[in-house]
Amino acid sequence: MKFLLACVGPILLGLVACSTSNITSEDDGFNPLEQPGNHRRPATAQANGFSAGQFVQAAVDNTAFFKSNPDSSANADKLLRQGTSMKVISSDSTNAKVELDSGEIGYVPTVMLFNPNSAPQPTETITPGYPPLPNNGNSNGEPLPVIDPSEQPPNNASPTIADPSAQKIRIPVPPVTAPTQ
Numbered sequence: 001m002k003f004l005l006a007c008v009g010p011i012l013l014g015l016v017a018c019s020t021s022n023i024t025s026e027d028d029g030f031n032p033l034e035q036p037g038n039h040r041r042p043a044t045a046q047a048n049g050f051s052a053g054q055f056v057q058a059a060v061d062n063t064a065f066f067k068s069n070p071d072s073s074a075n076a077d078k079l080l081r082q083g084t085s086m087k088v089i090s091s092d093s094t095n096a097k098v099e100l101d102s103g104e105i106g107y108v109p110t111v112m113l114f115n116p117n118s119a120p121q122p123t124e125t126i127t128p129g130y131p132p133l134p135n136n137g138n139s140n141g142e143p144l145p146v147i148d149p150s151e152q153p154p155n156n157a158s159p160t161i162a163d164p165s166a167q168k169i170r171i172p173v174p175p176v177t178a179p180t181q
Contacts, residue, residue: 050091050115051091052090055086055087055115055116055117056096057082057085058080058082058084058086058113059082059113060082061082063081063112064076065077065078065080065104065106065107066108067107068107069097070095085100085101086099086108093110095108095110096109
């Protein structure tokens, strides 16, 4: 009996200590739907790169436009075409209050907007192509093989079409023999 009480006491103490160590009294503001690293920054217009007075454009066709600040289940009041210009009135981490060129004011998800003035410009021109031919000691590289025109099909030749009803050629399978040691 004394042994049982001596074992149960430390076990209960350990369980009580473990159950209270993970409880926090404050909400850390973590949102699993935000981009990584955004949960520590305040939800300001600078968090998504859009500020009041900035002109932006719709990034994709069918960009959602809401007349009132949307909740997660709201349907768009209007769909905007890609490149539709608008002016940012205010912005938070998820939606931007915008004014369209027509004067309509509403909300657009910030992930569907981009700033055309801050688009990255290419620093060099990249031309896709084939790698250079190997160099065999001369400056011109290895010459290409000469193709005999008599081996080519005529210019007006049509491709060969396999006839499914044609007799099939059967090649016999060689017999399998046991390996010798």
